[in-house]
Amino acid sequence: MRPGSSIKLFQEKTIRSTWNEEEELWYFSLVDIVEVLTNSADPTDYLRKLKKRDPELKSYLGTNCPKVAMVTESGKMRKILAGNARHIFRLVQSIPSPKAEPLKLWLAQVGYERLQEIENPELAQERMKVLYEEKGYPKDWIDKRLRGMAIRQNLTDEWQERGISSDREFAILTAEISKATFGMTPAEYRSLKGLAKKNENLRDHMTDLELIFTMLGERVTTEISQKEQPESFPKSREVARRGGRVAGVARTETERELGHSVATPDNFLGESDSSKRRRVASGKKD
Structure with missing residues (x-):
């Protein structure tokens, strides 16, 4: 992963991200993804409860999603749970939201390097x-x-x-x-x-x-x-x-x-x- 993180915008909301050189994929903060999908005041708690309600999701995220150092609101570096587009698509399945489809399109646009390699x-x-x-x-x-x-x-x-x-x-x-x-x-x-x-x-x-x-x-x-x-x-x-x-x-x-x-x-x-x-x-x- 690149050191630090970059900020990307989805419908004027920030999503922290970092580029994985080895996989040539973007990794995004899962907490930030939850926040833009749910507008939750406490997306960290929402994600915690979501994993508790959905053991299969908890197992999937725990197995596949790494913790990546990203900048917090206070400007400090903290390791947070992150996922690439494939992982986020799985997360979206557990969160009914009218923003799901626009988010998928956004992910495709932001991750164009990897997706265009296929096309x-x-x-x-x-x-x-x-x-x-x-x-x-x-x-x-x-x-x-x-x-x-x-x-x-x-x-x-x-x-x-x-x-x-x-x-x-x-x-x-x-x-x-x-x-x-x-x-x-x-x-x-x-x-x-x-x-x-x-x-x-x-x-x-x-x-x-x-x-x-x-x-x-x-x-x-x-x-x-x-x-x-x-x-x-x-x-x-x-x-x-x-x-x-x-x-x-x-x-x-x-x-x-x-x-x-x-x-x-x-x-x-x-x-x-x-x-x-x-x-x-x-x-x-x-």
């Missing part, structure tokens, strides 16, 4: 390409990064087809692929690269080779899953290990030929010029 991938790719160019990334690296996003989206779509829905399950499967590919979980990889902040996207700090082997592990996992159609989470987890293992074997052979590790602590932290970015993206050392 028109070229628009989303152009948007992301410009963003990375402004950050100083070289064109060949950007092409790989965008291709990696498409492969990742195909994988998450396949997982959803297999009945996987919670963020926790996605994180576990992703960690299995990473562990088999690089010998590290994403958290351990972030530590290697010195990425302390949650808003620092690991893949934005990968070299060409790191991106290539990440794509290989995820693409092979997708292919195996589509072929075998695992019917449970444990089976999908084993498929993730196998897909990552294929990339891991290829990485090991590559390292043997090159004489150095593919995984590197190099990153793009604190860089204002594009020359270091080009050097890191190409895998070259000072």
Whole structure:
């Protein structure tokens, strides 16, 4: 998530939000959503009572919705329950309100980056390409990064087809692929690269080779899953290990030929010029 939060307006009411770089989705304050739908004087209490009346909703929000640091009315940062558009659609089902449909349209407009990626991938790719160019990334690296996003989206779509829905399950499967590919979980990889902040996207700090082997592990996992159609989470987890293992074997052979590790602590932290970015993206050392 990005540090802090931004304020968005829905029918002149404020809704706190923050952008999740990893998922490329907006996350919104659920309390603020409740307030605009109900005009409640105490939306926090309303949400609490709503979850008490609807155990299924309580379980859904508790499983899927993270607590994200956002600015309070007093100007302080506090962690509050937040959800993306999919989570909010589920919340709306439990709150009869004439504002439900306008809110859904508003969410679609505010989250156009992610939604347009589904409808028109070229628009989303152009948007992301410009963003990375402004950050100083070289064109060949950007092409790989965008291709990696498409492969990742195909994988998450396949997982959803297999009945996987919670963020926790996605994180576990992703960690299995990473562990088999690089010998590290994403958290351990972030530590290697010195990425302390949650808003620092690991893949934005990968070299060409790191991106290539990440794509290989995820693409092979997708292919195996589509072929075998695992019917449970444990089976999908084993498929993730196998897909990552294929990339891991290829990485090991590559390292043997090159004489150095593919995984590197190099990153793009604190860089204002594009020359270091080009050097890191190409895998070259000072």
